[in-house]
Amino acid sequence: MKIGLKRGLVEVVDHDPEWEEEAKLTIGKLDKILQGMAVDIQHVGSTAIKSICAKPIIDIAVGVRDLDKILEYNDALLAEGFIFRGEDIPGQYLYVLGDEDSRTHHIHVVKYDSTEWNNYINMRDYLNTHEEDAMRYSQLKESLALQYPSDRVKYTEMKSCLISEILNKAQIWRQNNKGEF
Numbered sequence: 001m002k003i004g005l006k007r008g009l010v011e012v013v014d015h016d017p018e019w020e021e022e023a024k025l026t027i028g029k030l031d032k033i034l035q036g037m038a039v040d041i042q043h044v045g046s047t048a049i050k051s052i053c054a055k056p057i058i059d060i061a062v063g064v065r066d067l068d069k070i071l072e073y074n075d076a077l078l079a080e081g082f083i084f085r086g087e088d089i090p091g092q093y094l095y096v097l098g099d100e101d102s103r104t105h106h107i108h109v110v111k112y113d114s115t116e117w118n119n120y121i122n123m124r125d126y127l128n129t130h131e132e133d134a135m136r137y138s139q140l141k142e143s144l145a146l147q148y149p150s151d152r153v154k155y156t157e158m159k160s161c162l163i164s165e166i167l168n169k170a171q172i173w174r175q176n177n178k179g180e181f
Contacts, residue, residue: 002056004104010155012046012053012145019047023058026097026105030062033076039063039112044120049127052138055145058105061120063112067093070109082107092116118174119167126170133166 002013003022023043030041045059046052064070070093074084081097088094091114097105110116127134140162148155 003058004098004102005055005057006102007100008150008152010145010149010152011055012141013056014053015047015050016056017050019043019054019056019058023048023060026058026060026107029080030060030082030107033080033082034062034070034073037064037069037073039065042121042124044108044124045106046141048124049134051131051134052127053142057103059120060105060107061117062107062109063114063117064109065112067091067109067111089116118171122170122174123163123167126166126173130169130173133169137162137166 002016003019005011020043027041027043031038034041040063042048042061042063043058044061045057046054047056047058062070077095078084082095083097085094085096091110093109095107095109096103097107108116108120110120127137137159140159144155144158148158
């Protein structure tokens with residue numbers, strides 16, 4: 001299993017089923033450290049979508065009731081290797097695993113049932129059940145990784161239109177299928 005990517009670089013690889021096991025182990029560690037503080041912890045991002053390529057970095061979403069309360073766990077998280085990176089996006093705290101040169105995991109802490117939480121879950125579930133959109137997204141990621149191999153900011157920026165389109169579809173899909181998935 002290839003996991004980890006040098007900071008700032010962009011590389012996508014074929015889906016690896018072992019990413020799911022790695023995510024489960026990480027979720028278990030987080031659950032133990034947070035001792036019930038998290039409402040839910042989910043494997044999200046491209047490594048959680050079975051039919052697409054992904055940067056080999058495991059994304060985990062941690063849903064909490066009180067976002068700032070997570071800061072009380074910073075020492076315990078750091079003791080287990082989870083490095084606090086601050087509020088990378090408004091309303092979201094980021095923790096990472098890895099060393100200064102390479103990241104293996106991104107842990108996104110957000111309010112449970114917020115727009116951010118729902119976007120993570122809806123996009124994952126939608127793309128796992130809508131192969132055509134998943135392939136469009138995968139092909140775009142591959143193309144952009146070749147165009148911007150050392151510019152992660154540009155790579156991310158260039159995906160934003162398609163991500164917005166998919167999130168809109170995913171939200172409608174979730175509303176129409178509430179409780180059925």
